Every structure is written in structure tokens, then in C-alpha cells.
């Protein structure tokens with residue numbers, strides 16, 4: 001089945017087909033990065049460490065259909081809960097669509113090409129299997145992978 005051009009502008013997410021909903025995900029992988037929460041302030045810090053089930057060779061979850069069972073903190077974004085999208089990365093395509101009503105110019109549905117590496121976690125993350133938990137704090141980076149000055 002083909003997807004209509006700019007369908008995301010023509011209807012509300014609640015009316016998206018499953019295929020359309022899935023197509024909004026640009027496969028950037030940013031939501032699969034491990035995050036640390038400051039217990040006092042509630043602030044969230046991103047790391048350059050990624051979930052053990054993330055396949056670094058193709059930027060996809062290896063356990064997509066079991067993800068919520070295997071990783072309780074892996075939140076399943078749906079048409080019903082996407083108004084709570086503030087917990088998604090700022091560069092998440094769903095979040096951008098929710099906040100602006102459009103997809104960014106770099107999104108594969110607009111470029112008709114695979115996502116450019118600069119927008120994905122490709123070559124920027126390491127698997128949590130290779131990082132001891134006590135060293136996670138050493139891996140804190142900004143959401144865009146830059147470091148504080």
C-alpha cells in the first residue's frame with residue numbers, strides 16, 4: 001500500500017493507519033539512548049550509550065515486538081498517548097510533528113531518501129553491554145551529542 005503525500009498534514013494522528021504512524025518514525029534511534037534522571041531536580045540527562053537491544057548495524061530495535069516487556073522503561077508511543085510527548089527527544093519526528101504540525105525538512109518522508117547520518121545515532125553511540133553501570137555518568141552528552149563547554 002502506498003502512503004499519500006504529506007498525509008500528516010491532511011489528518012490527525014488518530015486517523016493515521018498503522019503504516020502511516022510507523023512511517024513518522026525516522027529511525028534516528030535517539031529515544032533508545034540511556035538517560036539518567038537527577039532524583040532531586042527531575043532533570044533528564046542523555047548519554048551516548050544505547051539500549052542493549054538496539055542493532056547498531058541497521059539502527060533498528062532487535063526486539064521491537066517484545067520491547068515493552070524486555071525494557072519496562074521503553075515507552076510505546078501511540079496515537080493515544082502522543083500528547084505526553086515531552087519525554088521524547090527534542091529531535092524526535094513525532095515530537096516535532098506534535099509541536100509544529102509538520103515534519104522537519106530532513107525527514108525521509110520529505111527527502112525521499114534514508115535519514116542522513118548526522119540526524120541519527122549512527123557512529124555516535126556504544127551499546128550498554130559495553131559500559132558498566134557505574135560508568136554511565138561519564139557518558140553524559142547533550143541531546144545532540146555535543147558537550148557542554
Ligand code: SF4
Nearest residue numbers: 032051054061067074
Ligand atoms: S527495547 Fe528496542 S525500542 Fe526499546 S529502547 Fe531498546 S532498542 Fe529502543
Ligand code: SF4
Nearest residue numbers: 025026029031092093
Ligand atoms: S526518537 Fe522518535 S523518530 Fe527517533 S527513533 Fe525514536 S520514536 Fe523514532
